[in-house]
Amino acid sequence: MARPKNVKHIFVTGGVVSSLGKGILSASLGLLLKSRGLRVAIQKYDPYINVDPGTMSPYQHGEVYVTDDGAETDLDLGHYERFLDESTSQASNLTMGRVYKSVIDKERQGEYLGGTVQVVPHVIDEIKERMGELAKNGNLDVLITEIGGTIGDIESLPFLEAMRQLKLDLGQRNVLNIHLTLVPYIKAACELKTKPTQHSVKMLLETGIQPDILVCRSEHPLSREIKNKVGHFCNLHELDVIGLSDCDTIYDVPLMLLNEQLDQRVLKKLSIKKYRDPELAYWKEFCNKVRHPSEGEVTIAICGKYTEYPDAYKSILESFVHAGAANNVKVNVKLIRAEDAEENHDDVLASLDGVHGILVAPGFGDRGIEGKISFIRHARENNIPFLGICLGMQCATIEFARNVCGLSEANSTEFNKRSRQPVIDLMEHQKKVKEKGGTMRLGSYPCILKEGTRAHQAYGKFLINERHRHRYEFNNDFREQLEAQGMIFSGTSPNGDLIEIVEISGHRWFVGVQFHPEYKSRVHSVHPLFKGFVGAAREYAHGQRQLSLDSESPSFQVMPGVE
Structure with missing residues (x-):
């Protein structure tokens, strides 16, 4: 099978509230693309200043996940491995603490002599270099990067700026942003409300980023009318508004996103021409055993x-x-x-x-x-x-x-x-x-x-x-x-x-x-x-x-x- 010439980058961001499931979304999309014959890797960028989560309390961070090469990482890397059946590594998890530590070490070693060390360009360049690390070293078609935190968080801004610049550097067809938001259901009004999603996209636009695809978490499925409304207010076609309603188990999420044609929209927007039909028979059998x-x-x-x-x-x-x-x-x-x-x-x-x-x-x-x-x-x-x-x-x-x-x-x-x-x-x-x-x-x-x-x-x-x-x-x-x-x-x-x-x-x-x-x-x-x-x-x-x-x-x- 012919392979895409360049590694395609997909960035997953989140808005409105935390814990919407960016990690599950990233892992599910990775599984769908891999099932079509593409070579996929996923990485996680965390905005906290800790070098890694190894010294953090489980009450604050949850589980510390450990890779084969001994990296103490975010628990989302566990989802990546469980869904993709691929091992992650030290390069699969980057914290803002590690970025700043690297920049400061370089400053102490004299690499920036004569210059004032600043967030732009030095910190941003460090992040951009790390963003391409797996792409350079891995035999990949697609690299998915989950950006931790929620749009509006101050500590996430350098990651967003690096993503914006990377899209300019590599071109529209090589970089894609998927923004995960919440469409809450107001029980008293018996309605799904789209305003939080609109505000989240507005905040993302303020950083210079127009999302290419919106994935909307909700208690109930999104109607075509709601998708159309969200698309109009967020500068997107309704086909690029993907519904993700609550599931019995996280392992149903890839099948729901397949039904919503998320993978097809991604393939089209990234101009990936060569792929096969998804092979998910084993996954469906597994989900059936979990349910019954x-x-x-x-x-x-x-x-x-x-x-x-x-x-x-x-x-x-x-x-x-x-x-x-x-x-x-x-x-x-x-x-x-x-x-x-x-x-x-x-x-x-x-x-x-x-x-x-x-x-x-x-x-x-x-x-x-x-x-x-x-x-x-x-x-x-x-x-x-x-x-x-x-x-x-x-x-x-x-x-x-x-x-x-x-x-x-x-x-x-x-x-x-x-x-x-x-x-x-x-x-x-x-x-x-x-x-x-x-x-x-x-x-x-x-x-x-x-x-x-x-x-x-x-x-x-x-x-x-x-x-x-x-x-x-x-x-x-x-x-x-x-x-x-x-x-x-x-x-x-x-x-x-x-x-x-x-x-x-x-x-x-x-x-x-x-x-x-x-x-x-x-x-x-x-x-x-x-x-x-x-x-x-x-x-x-x-x-x-x-x-x-x-x-x-x-x-x-x-x-x-x-x-």
Whole structure:
């Protein structure tokens, strides 16, 4: 197939309110274009001054997503990978903090001698250079760039100016702006209101940018009359006003945009001539399994420290959607605060009523740790399927050491620096690290699996690669003691020094992993550990239902001398 001569740039901006779903829109458009045979990459530009989100609280930023090359990035990169089935990298996420840091470093090195360093041209030129980085280095047809924030934010202005200049540099046929806005529904008036969208486009015009396509989020589908009205007020043809009403699941969004012909409008405006019909049979089959699972439902409890803000566990939640479809079940997630179980064990029992699997989530710090350990003990003692991720795996080893091996003071030096039984300890090379940002064990590392274990059964191979984000590791001084009592170290680093996966012999399904499997689960390739965990929960749920049916069935006994 002939390829477009130039890399085409698509910029996705947002207006009216935040959290409209620019990341889902970008990922969905990328999927549609890829399904037509085009080579697509997506990147995210964030306006905050942090160099990366690695030191930000999950309550402020949500999940920190980690790439194979160890970049701590925005959670939207997870959507890009899950939809496109393509890995992102350090170059896929740029913050304003990194831009300013680069400009200041260049100034200190004398690159701007004789000149006053200013936002225009120096900061803008730095952004423009980064905008083309993936286009130069990648074998691409289309590069989609999502610009974080909302039109009107002061901190986003340099990104918008760089986009405006790039369109002048590369030409109208090579750069496209898609603006995502809100068309709210006023219940009292029973009407969709277009005025917020009109004002958002007006603000965008003030920066010198006329959007090429408008995507309008709404509770209800847009009528042709509303599209026509929006188009007239925003200098667009009604065909360039795309409706995006609320969906049952984010995975329906690409199919809705396909029906709205967004991809066709993009292809026409960018003068892309060579493409095929979209191939989305697998995606449609997946969405059908999500909507109509044939094996019923399971309930998974996620015990964590940030459960008031589900975006802190975005990749875990999406991994359960993938694993549910793979097992033909609907996964209902129950978010439980770890602190709630720290004082009364009865609270653990009450919160786990009707639960078929327990996941203890990653995190940092000592808040809620004893609650997590209580949930793990309940899963171990009651043979309930369990998955521990990163800190969850470390808590599982602490619980096992205390309650099975008799090491009553077992702990992590993250929580008690003077612990006399530190089954989890700071990695040796971390002990002299002072800076917090970007200094953990980050990115993809190899792991060797032990034959005959749950992990090996799930992966079906001996060598795997998984992404990490942590400072503390299992302390090998306690390895023999835990192993003697039934803990299986089923995954290690290639040299055997680092424990990556732990299991418990004789348990229905008990696995703890030092890495983050949720970062690598995708629609096209469900992560094997999530698939195995949900499969075990499904079998446990079926068993529980059968026990319930058996207990409800009347039992008849033939009494002596009675016919």
